[in-house]
Amino acid sequence: MQSKPNQQWRLAKRPVGLITESDFEWHEEAIPDLMQNQVLVRIIYLSLDPAMRGWLMDRKSYIPPVAIGEVMRSITIGEVAESRHADFKPGDIVQGLLGWQSWAVTDGSAVTRLPKAAIPDLKAFPGVLSMVGPTAYFGLLDVGTPKKGETLVVSAAAGAVGSIAGQIGKIKGCRVVGIAGSEEKRRWITETLGFDAAINYKTEAVGEQLRVHCPKGIDIYFDNVGGTILDQVLARINVYGRIVVCGLISQYNATEPVPGPYNFSTILTQRVRVQGFVFPDYLDRVHEAVKDLKKWLAQGKIQYRVHVVEGLEKAPQAVNMLFDGSNQGKLIIQVSEEPSL
Amino acid sequence: MQSKPNQQWRLAKRPVGLITESDFEWHEEAIPDLMQNQVLVRIIYLSLDPAMRGWLMDRKSYIPPVAIGEVMRSITIGEVAESRHADFKPGDIVQGLLGWQSWAVTDGSAVTRLPKAAIPDLKAFPGVLSMVGPTAYFGLLDVGTPKKGETLVVSAAAGAVGSIAGQIGKIKGCRVVGIAGSEEKRRWITETLGFDAAINYKTEAVGEQLRVHCPKGIDIYFDNVGGTILDQVLARINVYGRIVVCGLISQYNATEPVPGPYNFSTILTQRVRVQGFVFPDYLDRVHEAVKDLKKWLAQGKIQYRVHVVEGLEKAPQAVNMLFDGSNQGKLIIQVSEEPSL
Numbered sequence: 001m002q003s004k005p006n007q008q009w010r011l012a013k014r015p016v017g018l019i020t021e022s023d024f025e026w027h028e029e030a031i032p033d034l035m036q037n038q039v040l041v042r043i044i045y046l047s048l049d050p051a052m053r054g055w056l057m058d059r060k061s062y063i064p065p066v067a068i069g070e071v072m073r074s075i076t077i078g079e080v081a082e083s084r085h086a087d088f089k090p091g092d093i094v095q096g097l098l099g100w101q102s103w104a105v106t107d108g109s110a111v112t113r114l115p116k117a118a119i120p121d122l123k124a125f126p127g128v129l130s131m132v133g134p135t136a137y138f139g140l141l142d143v144g145t146p147k148k149g150e151t152l153v154v155s156a157a158a159g160a161v162g163s164i165a166g167q168i169g170k171i172k173g174c175r176v177v178g179i180a181g182s183e184e185k186r187r188w189i190t191e192t193l194g195f196d197a198a199i200n201y202k203t204e205a206v207g208e209q210l211r212v213h214c215p216k217g218i219d220i221y222f223d224n225v226g227g228t229i230l231d232q233v234l235a236r237i238n239v240y241g242r243i244v245v246c247g248l249i250s251q252y253n254a255t256e257p258v259p260g261p262y263n264f265s266t267i268l269t270q271r272v273r274v275q276g277f278v279f280p281d282y283l284d285r286v287h288e289a290v291k292d293l294k295k296w297l298a299q300g301k302i303q304y305r306v307h308v309v310e311g312l313e314k315a316p317q318a319v320n321m322l323f324d325g326s327n328q329g330k331l332i333i334q335v336s337e338e339p340s341l
Numbered sequence: 342m343q344s345k346p347n348q349q350w351r352l353a354k355r356p357v358g359l360i361t362e363s364d365f366e367w368h369e370e371a372i373p374d375l376m377q378n379q380v381l382v383r384i385i386y387l388s389l390d391p392a393m394r395g396w397l398m399d400r401k402s403y404i405p406p407v408a409i410g411e412v413m414r415s416i417t418i419g420e421v422a423e424s425r426h427a428d429f430k431p432g433d434i435v436q437g438l439l440g441w442q443s444w445a446v447t448d449g450s451a452v453t454r455l456p457k458a459a460i461p462d463l464k465a466f467p468g469v470l471s472m473v474g475p476t477a478y479f480g481l482l483d484v485g486t487p488k489k490g491e492t493l494v495v496s497a498a499a500g501a502v503g504s505i506a507g508q509i510g511k512i513k514g515c516r517v518v519g520i521a522g523s524e525e526k527r528r529w530i531t532e533t534l535g536f537d538a539a540i541n542y543k544t545e546a547v548g549e550q551l552r553v554h555c556p557k558g559i560d561i562y563f564d565n566v567g568g569t570i571l572d573q574v575l576a577r578i579n580v581y582g583r584i585v586v587c588g589l590i591s592q593y594n595a596t597e598p599v600p601g602p603y604n605f606s607t608i609l610t611q612r613v614r615v616q617g618f619v620f621p622d623y624l625d626r627v628h629e630a631v632k633d634l635k636k637w638l639a640q641g642k643i644q645y646r647v648h649v650v651e652g653l654e655k656a657p658q659a660v661n662m663l664f665d666g667s668n669q670g671k672l673i674i675q676v677s678e679e680p681s682l
Contacts, residue, residue: 054610059610060610060611061610062580062610062611062612226605226606239403245608245609246609247609248605248606248609251606257603258603258605258606259600259601259603260600260601260602260603260604260605261601261605262598262599262600262601263601264567264589264599264601264602265567265589265592265599267586267615267616267617268586268587268588268589268617268618268619269395269400269401269402269403269617269619270401270402270403270617271403271616271617271618271619271622272616272617273614273615273616273617274608274614274615274616275608275612275613275614275615275616276608276609276610276611276612276613276614277609277612278609278610278612281612
């Protein structure tokens with residue numbers, strides 16, 4: 001038994017529009033004793049991802065919605081505090097979908113042990129290796145099928161997934177143009193990450209800038225946002241272009257029906273492939289991505305940055321940073337201290 | 342020299358909305374003498390296709406727009422009247438993009454000779470073998486990738502391409518549900534063509550009927566129309582569903598921007614592939630389609646019907662039948678008499 005109680009954010013009601021703190025209930029409860037095959041995990045980091053907004057909607061999707069009364073779902077990194085499972089011992093670093101809470105009592109099968117020798121930086125897991133990097137990897141390579149010399153456009157390009165997708169595009173020999181929402185982000189993706197060009201959609205005419213920066217048209221669009229930017233891209237898409245539908249951030253908080261792209265007919269005239277994908281479909285191949293991503297990290301070909309918000313209590317407010325773009329890099333909540341590894 | 346002049350419909354101006362006769366100019370001119378490697382073709386049938394509306398728009402597409410002053414483009418079947426080309430002799434039956442005219446003087450390379458022994462019925466070419474059948478064939482098999490037991494929905498299902506796509510779906514073991522615009526068409530595709538079910542979109546609630554007739558959801562949608570029906574299908578699309586974008590008849594005559602599907606987000610949540618294609622991209626593989634289509638025609642597994650409008654002068658009016666759905670089967674103009682083969 002831990003002396004501190006477990007603190008949790010539980011879903012109280014389904015948000016309408018942007019998430020508010022009142023959509024969740026702050027709950028404290030004693031940590032129960034472990035049963036056989038269970039582990040107690042002290043949660044260190046929670047990953048905040050745009051997809052979470054979808055998990056709160058009561059609709060058919062790739063994953064059931066979070067139920068009312070349930071601890072909010074998120075990917076977490078933690079340290080095993082106690083174990084009654086043969087595969088885990090105190091001090092092990094694990095990841096799993098343990099949610100918005102400070103401690104988790106869970107079946108050992110619900111978490112994966114991260115070998116300490118292979119951990120360069122604990123934040124590399126939420127930042128790249130857990131979900132973000134494999135999402136960018138399979139989305140770009142499997143769905144986008146880039147070829148050397150093609151032009152790749154990435155939206156939310158300074159975001160967690162977009163920044164990795166663009167860097168993988170560079171590794172594969174594409175011309176990469178990013179779309180982001182601030183001058184700081186524009187500089188980061190061109191000067192630090194090596195994108196060929198970047199467009200600030202808040203201050204520039206996206207269509208015009210796409211014409212300038214994509215003189216040979218657009219072959220692949222790695223789309224995290226949907227909406228009007230998708231329309232601007234479709235207006236300049238090349239024959240046999242691919243649209244990788246990774247996210248639709250611009251419409252997750254919509255309270256009215258959102259029309260699809262007005263340039264939909266371009267899908268026919270330019271013979272475009274528009275394809276949606278989600279990370280969980282690639283779970284059995286995630287090792288392929290992790291192997292390459294680790295290599296590229298070690299070679300300095302992929303860089304990432306993590307935006308840390310301290311304190312579990314900040315989670316409901318912090319998640320909206322993903323929708324107003326005020327985060328700089330992969331957004332995570334630090335729930336407790338990192339151990340020294 | 343022929344004694345009769347050549348009669349032509351030439352494009353006078355770009356239509357706004359539905360095509361009108363005043364968008365074309367009726368032109369008569371003498372038929373010139375043949376030069377070396379040219380043939381004179383007496384045109385028998387013109388194919389009228391929804392895609393023609395797109396050919397009249399001044400925009401980037403898979404084929405340049407018909408120029409102002411140019412003879413309106415169409416697929417034609419005709420008989421060689423005179424030849425100064427080694428590969429053709431008078432009496433040969435040929436097809437090509439000879440356009441809305443009664444005679445055509447053309448380079449031999451612009452037409453293909455149809456071997457008479459292989460012609461069961463001259464109308465089988467516009468009806469199935471020229472463009473319509475291969476379009477359905479490659480669209481369904483290459484883009485739609487049907488598997489036995491899957492549910493296929495086809496719009497404009499009593500139309501030329503849709504009726505063949507649905508029948509190929511049946512041959513491949515799919516449950517096939519057609520959407521058409523009259524009771525007569527609904528009966529024809531179920532009772533004569535063997536579709537499993539049909540929906541009359543003019544008198545029935547399409548979404549509700551899709552739920553009734555597609556109890557296992559929709560795996561493939563062969564879309565000829567776009568618009569609200571596409572939205573209804575997306576609302577019921579299965580995981581890994583495919584949308585074959587063959588046509589967007591509902592919006593070809595639009596004079597205002599048309600929004601894309603409101604259920605666009607389903608492409609992400611259900612990991613749908615939406616893919617446009619056009620017949621000309623498959624020209625080098627058309628023999629594959631023709632081989633199978635001829636076999637299925639001979640076996641009675643594919644049936645077609647042809648709606649003949651007599652007289653070249655009717656072409657501009659008749660083409661709108663494709664948009665109000667008043668044609669029954671493949672729409673063709675008979676320009677002159679069939680020879681006895």
